[in-house]
Amino acid sequence: MNPEHYEFMVGFNPQPEERELTVLFSGEGRPIPGHKMGPSVHDYYLIHTVLTGEGHFQSGSLSQTCRAGDTFVIFPGSLFSYQADSSNPWHYAWVALQGEDVQQLFAEVGIIRGRPLQQAANVAELHHLYERIRLSFKQSAYPRLENLEASGWLRLLLCQLGLANAASLPEHSVLLPDVIELQIDQAIRWLSLQFHQQISIDQLASTLGYHRAHLSKVFKQRTGLSPKQYLLKVRMDKAQALLNGPLTIDQVATSVGYNDALYFSRHFRKWCGMSPSEFRSSLR
Incomplete structure (x- = not known):
């Protein structure tokens, strides 16, 4: 004591x-x-x-x-x-x-x-x-x-x-950021972490208490992109990183939220101007 x-x-x-x-x-x-x-x-x-x-x-x-x-x-x-x-x-x-x-x-x-x-x-x-x-x-x-x-x-x-x-x-x-800022931060984190899931922008807007059009407006003011565009960017950036590894095209597609590899390939070509296979070849 x-x-x-x-x-x-x-x-x-x-x-x-x-x-x-x-x-x-x-x-x-x-x-x-x-x-x-x-x-x-x-x-x-x-x-x-x-x-x-x-x-x-x-x-x-x-x-x-x-x-x-x-x-x-x-x-x-x-x-x-x-x-x-x-x-x-x-x-x-x-x-x-x-x-x-x-x-x-x-x-x-x-x-x-x-x-x-x-x-x-x-x-x-x-x-x-x-x-x-x-x-x-x-x-x-x-x-x-x-x-x-x-x-x-x-x-x-x-x-x-x-x-x-x-x-x-x-x-x-x-100490407490603006409520809208917090919700947009939450939306950004959700899209950045759950990009491999089948994400509905309508459901995301409803969860945050917004109409889809309003969410898109305030989200674009913050990021320069709509939620759909932001999700596509996250997925394509991640796909490019994965294509520099051992995964097959099908495995890369499912890893970034596409169950259909052909559908993924069309989006990827539109995004970077070449198919996933061509992009992988260019890395080598």
Whole structure:
């Protein structure tokens, strides 16, 4: 037991990886009244969420009392200090992380250096996620899997913080792109990933809540192509790549969404000015 805490639990990542996002350690504690950390700096990111009680957080020119539901974030290289209240000391959970993508992920959920304090409505859900991160580190024979599990729970934690920001910040529209933009992005991803399926543009429009003509209009404004033209481009680009490999013409056709090889060949010739066989020969 940590003598400065009534309760103190922590789990350390046995094999943190230097990559886009990794958890270093995660814990939970109930410090004694007046317990203080800092002033100091860290070389990693550290997120704290107050579960009960209150305390005081200071970073740079920011100085604020934090209560249940508040989250404060310490950035690498930032001078900070925080202290438990003398009469109602806080109970908090924390997670330390590092990685090349952390700053971008933080920005996407509304966490920036100029605003290191957040508010969250669902304290119980956040508490659960912190606990799952900490319990990921079982000190088993599979440290890489523990690291992977902890990173997954961390992303869910960041999602919860992002949802709280989107609901509470006046400028939340900056965090959430325009609905139409999101739907067009979804349509692009759908066509780019499901090109091998028999795709109906009418069904795609209906799924997104648009008339086909309107979908085609906003899609073309974004991409320069109609959905049908975009799907054809994706299929033909993929076919050209596959023709540079060992697959037969029939296999290439079915791989890009054509059950009829002759029908595929007609589309391919119209697209690039030669048949699939002639295109393959030209590559050799």
